[in-house]
Amino acid sequence: MTSDYMRIDVLGVGEAFDPNFANSSVVVTAADFRLLIDCGATIAGHLMGKFPDPDAIDAIYFTHMHPDHIFGLVPVMLNWRDDGRSKPLHILCSPQLRTHLEKLMELGFTGLGSAWPFTIIWHSILDTDMIGPFDCKFARSDHSVQNHAILLRYANKGFAYSGDGNVTADTAALFTGADLVFQETYLTRHDPQHAAHCDLETVLQLASDMPGARFWLYHIKRDVRAEMAKIIQGNEQVRMAVPGEVIEIR
Template identity: 45%
Template sequence: MDIQVLGVGEAADPSFANSSLIVAAGGFRLMIDCGHSVPPVLWREMPDPDAIDALYFTHHHPDHCFGLVPALIRWTDDRRSKPLDIVTTAGGWKQLALLFQAGATDPDRSLSFPLRWVETPEDGTLGPFRLRTAPTRHSMPNRAIRLEAGGVAFAYSGDGRATPESEALFRGADLLFHECLTVEADPTQPFHAAHGQLADYPTRLGVRAMRLYHVRMGERERLAAACAADPRVLLARPGERIVLTPQVPAPGAV
């Protein structure tokens, strides 16, 4: 499984594109979230209009979905031909329809390729992936995602504080990307996670490695210092490429 990081920033970060990445396995590429500042990065990193097979939306705040219509228009201009799966909730479909309306784009007539709407499953498949989801605590419905393929598991929180369901989803993941707005929990931000709430995940949940993203502007230096206590926990970096391979048991392990 191959993870390519497009953006790691929060909603209005001038230095980092909105949080988004691409997960690939078996020749299939799934893009997770496409916020308003993501498309230029996507076009530079993936110039082939047919490169992305599916888009998954964790939720529908602007920094997670407002890049959809510009991406589709550019792919049409570049003559994309193959269908695109868009995976979102039933409520999410209605919100995305408003984006199409605002962007004067008819998804049935304006594009050079068909869109296929897939309702977010609790447990299902997409391409080569087993795909599972769970809710987090956020100001609008958000579903964290877990992808399994080739003997490895990758999880991505979207936004929001953990729930028992999301922690169960993350358990034993080879790599977890989790949003982390601040170092300490901020009472004015009840719908965003903090480092203090996540730091024990590698030990408590058996997460092999963790990357933190969606960091508040001005907090990155402090958060990097907090992460230094555990080499399993790092700040996510734009442009980072991570290849996950199955763990090999140590000699003599049972």
């Protein structure tokens, strides 16, 4: 049954090495099409638990190449192979990232067969403006490697996911098309040693400039979570994302 709204299933909200929270990842659903955004090293089991059908996920978008965003790909694909996936898998990413993902898949599949038993269809962010039912746009953040935030729009509603990195003029402009923004917020305040990550002060200013949008924070440094929660307590526009929650954008 098709829907006229977007559904967000939050799989993980943690930073790279958080012992208590799985790596950041969400599944966005509309019109019976499911797009997984990022698949880090600790995500595979959470994805399988939430979506056990090997054909449940139609496509994956990868924001950038760091392990907490891509290292779950091979375990997930191997599980889908063993469980009998039959539909093609669409993978959307930058051309540079595709090179790394293909190497990762080759290494991960060594000794396990000659080829993946299901079709893989690659899409470059340079020439893709639609994936499944979603209109999509991309903008580069300020990170240590190329990272591209994504905006998905469906039924006149928008969802943006920042990936990692500090807000840029391009990502801020991208977010104006969103009703809900998932923004990586590693620190409570700017730290030059972590200049390639976003901080809460930046997000609060962005939210002030965009009163019609909500901001859900994720990829929070594990030792600042309590402080950040205290700062935004009672803020109806900005809050911390919760693993396992389901959000509907209507």
